[in-house]
Amino acid sequence: MSESVLTVRGLVGGYSRKRPVLKEVDASVRPGELVGLLGLNGAGKSTLMKHIIGLLQPIGGTVEVCGHTLGSSGEAYRASFAFVPESPLLYDELSVWEHLEWTAMAYGVEEKTFRERAERLLDRFRMEKERTKFAGHLSKGMRQKVMLMCAFLARPPLYVIDEPFLGLDPLAIRALLEQMREEKEAGCGLIVSSHILSMLESYCDRYVVLHDGAVVASGTAEDVVAAAGTPPSGKVEQAFFRLVGGSGR
Numbered sequence: 001m002s003e004s005v006l007t008v009r010g011l012v013g014g015y016s017r018k019r020p021v022l023k024e025v026d027a028s029v030r031p032g033e034l035v036g037l038l039g040l041n042g043a044g045k046s047t048l049m050k051h052i053i054g055l056l057q058p059i060g061g062t063v064e065v066c067g068h069t070l071g072s073s074g075e076a077y078r079a080s081f082a083f084v085p086e087s088p089l090l091y092d093e094l095s096v097w098e099h100l101e102w103t104a105m106a107y108g109v110e111e112k113t114f115r116e117r118a119e120r121l122l123d124r125f126r127m128e129k130e131r132t133k134f135a136g137h138l139s140k141g142m143r144q145k146v147m148l149m150c151a152f153l154a155r156p157p158l159y160v161i162d163e164p165f166l167g168l169d170p171l172a173i174r175a176l177l178e179q180m181r182e183e184k185e186a187g188c189g190l191i192v193s194s195h196i197l198s199m200l201e202s203y204c205d206r207y208v209v210l211h212d213g214a215v216v217a218s219g220t221a222e223d224v225v226a227a228a229g230t231p232p233s234g235k236v237e238q239a240f241f242r243l244v245g246g247s248g249r
């Protein structure tokens, strides 16, 4: 059994065997850790996430969630993570509350825990008034909040969250950051992609920086800064720009 909730080893992957997007990617997330997945548009962040959630099959290398691989123990693998995509995917004819109920059922969350967590999430994300509304009648940001609430309701060992900040208002961003901190404290691991590094910087324990499908730096803020050759006092943002070829070179 692996100690990490996510272990990606030598992952070669993408949409065609002839032209893989990901080139020998290594990454891991330990319990209680938030790992920031950084990269410019097209770097391969979403492709890596599609591999983690099992939408894409590795061309080479392995992906393990809580020590399970999709091939050997698919059910346990799928039950061990929750994924929040960049664009909300909801059932337009189901209400907010029904989405929460369905998620709780799918993940086997017990009734009392479900009610407590659901009420808390509705309150935190300021969605109490929307609980009976159909998803099809919600704003884009509200739809994003429903996706997030469903993920947090399940409280699995691993969260895979793609670009969560886009489309959220400042209060929702604060609620999300607070919720992520709570999940970490509960021992869950999170891998979160974002272009908005400043938002994540003070919450990340480690980083994986992707460029053209390859890991150009990984580890703590200090490791990333060192990999970029920026001054030790430098910020991750500056190091990131330098690593991916933007200003700072």
Ligand SMILES: Nc1ncnc2c1ncn2[C@@H]1O[C@H](COP(=O)(O)OP(=O)(O)OP(=O)(O)O)[C@@H](O)[C@H]1O
Pocket: 015, 021, 039, 040, 041, 042, 043, 044, 045, 046, 047, 048
């Ligand atoms: N469905 C697809 N079929 C073929 N190629 C794809 C597909 N989706 C993405 N790609 C290619 O894979 C590469 C990585 O894309 P990916 O979506 O993983 O980047 P990203 O880092 O998530 O970017 P962004 O920040 O813009 O969301 C790009 O070159 C892209 O053109």
